[in-house]
Amino acid sequence: MRLILLGPPGAGKGTQAKNLVDKHGIIQLSTGDLLRAAAAAGTPVGKRAKEIMARGELVPDDVVVAIVAERIAQPDAKNGFILDGFPRTVPQAEALDRMLHQRGLDLDAVIELKMDEDALLKRIQNRVAEMKARGEAVRADDTPEALHKRLEAYRVQTAPLIAFYSDKGTLRSVDGMAGIAEVAKAIDQLLAAAQPSRAADQRAAERRSTGR
Ligand code: ADP
DSSP states (O other): OEEEEEOOTTSSHHHHHHHHHHHHTOEEEEHHHHHHHHHHHTOHHHHHHHHHHHHTOOOOHHHHHHHHHHHHTSGGGTTOEEEESOOOSHHHHHHHHHHHHHTTOOOOEEEEEEOOHHHHHHHHHHHHHHHHHTTOOOOTTOSHHHHHHHHHHIIIIITHHHHHHHHHTOEEEEETTSOHHHHHHHHHHHHHHHHHHHHHHHHHHHHHHHTO
16 A cells, blocks of 8 residues: 655644554655654765754755655565655655656555644644653754744645645545544545555456456
8 A cells, every 4th residue: 555644744644654554564654754864863865954954944855755765665665655744845746656657556545634724833832842841852843933934835835735636536635633543543434445446446457467
């Protein structure tokens, strides 16, 4: 199964991705996590990305596309993957299309977590307050200014992907404002509904390839 989770910062993409990984035996690929790991390791890519991320801006497309291409070519990605935080721009989505096409693969669904912006800000502020209370390190881009930029980057650069995938017929939307368990259930339901048509598509492809 190959899925994309789409939604603004704080929508709960990472939480839902982890649920899906456990249920479907697929890998989670979070470009945010991979970039933070590269920054912590001080690799050339990480150094370049670190400052950009702290400002709340997007890292250049070529950098993230290379990171994703490398990751999905690894053996543990063969059952599928869930992309969280990628694609984030239309050129990234086009690059992903090309990568999948070259491997003869398709996306099963793009799941949009629909959110209301005021609630997002509150969620992220709560997350930061809870992390501080536990004495954990807070992300460099969880400051009010960086957060403002992240939301703007989402509105301007990422939200157009909703029309992009809607035109392709792969977009499914769920209410991201509901509780974690309810959102997980809504995602399960839409994936179950998508299965019969996938099975039918596979049978049709087999018939075509065997000429029957
Ligand atoms: P959030 O979903 O809360 O915005 P992420 O962990 O997904 O957080 O991303 C954090 C930062 O990493 C982004 O603000 C951006 O700078 C960088 N980043 C992550 N994914 C991408 C991407 N696909 N393209 C460009 N930059 C990215």
